[in-house]
Amino acid sequence: MRQGDKDAAKSVFHGVLDKEGASVALAAYQLGQMAEGDLNYAEAMRMYKKAVVLEEDKPEYLLAAGKMARKLAEFKQAQEWLEHLREIREAEGDGANLGNVLNELALVYKDQFQLAKADFLHRRALDVREKIFGEEHQDTAESLNDLAFLCREQCRYEEAESLFKRAVDTREKIFGKDHPDVAESLNNLAGLYRTQARYTEAELLYQRSLEIKEKTLVPHHPSIATSLNNIAMFYKNKGKYFDAELLYQRALSIKEKSIGEAHPSFAITLNNLVNLYRDQGRYIEAEPLYYRALNVREKIFGRDHQHIAGSYEGIATLYKNQGKCAEAEHLYQKAIDIKERLLGKDHLSLAVTICNLADLYQNQEMYQEAEKLNSRALYIREEILGKEHPSVANSLNNFANLYRLQKRYAEAEPLYQRALSIMREKFPGGHPKVDRYQKDYDELKQKMAEQQAAATQEKNHV
Known part of the structure; x- marks a missing residue:
């Protein structure tokens, strides 16, 4: 391994696996490390x-x-191992190692939307x-x-802003103002502002973050591509599609040269570009790229992973927009099956897919089926996020639209009112969704x- 001969090292490690003693566990661990470095996550997990x-x-x-179980969305297994590690580290006292495992375990609970435990x-x-x-x-x-x-996830925006700013200040004191870690913190704060529709502040921070990275990192560093991807998402949300496309393409070019196509991050940016094409109605360009992103993810994660479900969902939405309802329904169902099996039947990510399928049924005037799914999505969101969350407002507005189409106006009205009330309270400075919900209510x-x-x-x- 020190000589850089990975193939020879793998051969020796594999030769140890059928032996006995502590060396076998060490060989397996080292092989896992090497497989993880090669982005072969399934083998690393094994x-x-x-x-x-x-x-x-x-x-x-x-x-x-x-950590690998969390990456592969095997959250229950990750939780079991990390809780055991937590017991070991707590027996040692409040040391740095305990802080590490507590933080990692919090991320596992956050991924399962057990937000109180994560907090x-x-x-x-x-x-x-x-x-x-x-x-x-x-x-x-x-x-x-x-x-x-986590605070942003819970719509505790003031606290989230304070914590992000503290992270920026801390990193500036440690590294100085022109350091990639400072740029990363600025990028995170910009993401919060984007969520709050504070677009002017968000754009300034995104640009400052990118400038720092371009000044301090090599031209084809993956972190630069990440900033380009985030700014592109920002432009897409503002309807600046041409600018967004240029940035996505530049980000993909950097990632292809620095980390290669067979990397999860490459697939994410590729998927974002394809979503842009889809939203512009450029379906012929979008479809082959969706399947390209799917193939990348299957090679890394296997066929039973939430990222695979995400790819199915993206392709399903493409087909829905083209009026290919049967193909879309089949893929939405596949995505739901994967998420239910991996994440459980009351996971927040599942609610998004259920809403998309409900919208497909609504477009086909299959109102009874759509109502059942909207009801399930609303229940999941209220149970996990509480009744005053923007995602709950989204479900309420979907329900109201469904009732309006059926001329059930008296049932629709209080739902529109409640959705608007939630959004106005969470975003007193205004938000595009407030305008959209108001238009629907009007x-x-x-x-x-x-x-x-x-x-x-x-x-x-x-």
């Missing part, structure tokens, strides 16, 4: 599992296995790291950043007025 089975109390093996663990990890390292340390900044993401009021006028006219005629 080797890490073997190492943990052979030495179930070895911290290095548990951490590597837990507790992130805050404890931050407390441990601040006590050990102080406020000006990279691990402390990492905890601030991860806790901020159309309902117009329909109700027309219905009332027709009823009055008929009564007068009689």
Whole structure:
């Protein structure tokens, strides 16, 4: 391995696997590390599992296995290993190693939308790291950043902004103002502003983040591509499709040269570009690229992973927009099956796919089927996020639109009102969705007025 002869090293490690003793677990762990470096996550997981089975109390093996299980969306397994590692580290006392596992375990709970547990663990990890390292340390900044993401997920925007700003300040004190880690923190703060529709502030931070990376990193560094991808998403949301396309293409070119096509990050940017084509109605260009992204993901994650479900969903939406309803329904169902099997039947990611399928049924005037799915999505979102979350408002608005199409105006009206109330409270400075929901509600009021006028006219005629 030190000589760089990976093939010879793999051969020797494989020769140890059928032996006995601690060396077998070490060989499996090293093979897992090599497979992970090669982006062969399925093989890495297989080797890490073997190492943990052979030495179930070895911290290095548990951490590597837990992280890989999270990456492969095997959240229950990740939780089991990391909880065991947490017990080991807590027995040692409040050290740096405990802070690491608490933070990693918090991310696993966040991925399962067990947000209260994630919040507790992130805050404890931050407390441990601040006590050990102080406020000006990279691990402390990492905890601030991860806790901020969680707060954003819960719509606690003021707290999220404060934490992101603290992470920026901490990294500036450690590294100076022109450092890639500072750029990453600025990028995260920009993402929060974009969520809040604070577009002017977001764009300034995105551009500053990119400038720092371009000044401090080599021209084809993957981190530059990540910034380009994020700015492209921002432009897409603003309807600046031409600018977004140029940035996506530049990001793809950088990733192809730096990390290659067979990398999850390449597939993400490729998928974003294809979504842009789809939203512009450029279906002929989009379809082969969707399948290209799907093939990349299948090579990395296998065929039973939430990223595969995401690819199916993207292609299904493409077919839905083209009026290919049968093909779209089949792929939405496949995506739902994968998510239910991997994530459970009450996962937030599942609610998104269910809403998309409901919209497909609604377009076909299959209102009963659409209503059942919208009801299920609303239940999932309220249970996980609470009743005053923007995602809940989205479900309420979908329900109201469905009722309006069926001329069930009296049932639609309170749902529109509740959706608008949630969004106005969460985004007092305004938000594009507030405008869209208001437009939908105005159309309902117009329909109700027309219905009332027709009823009055008929009564007068009689």
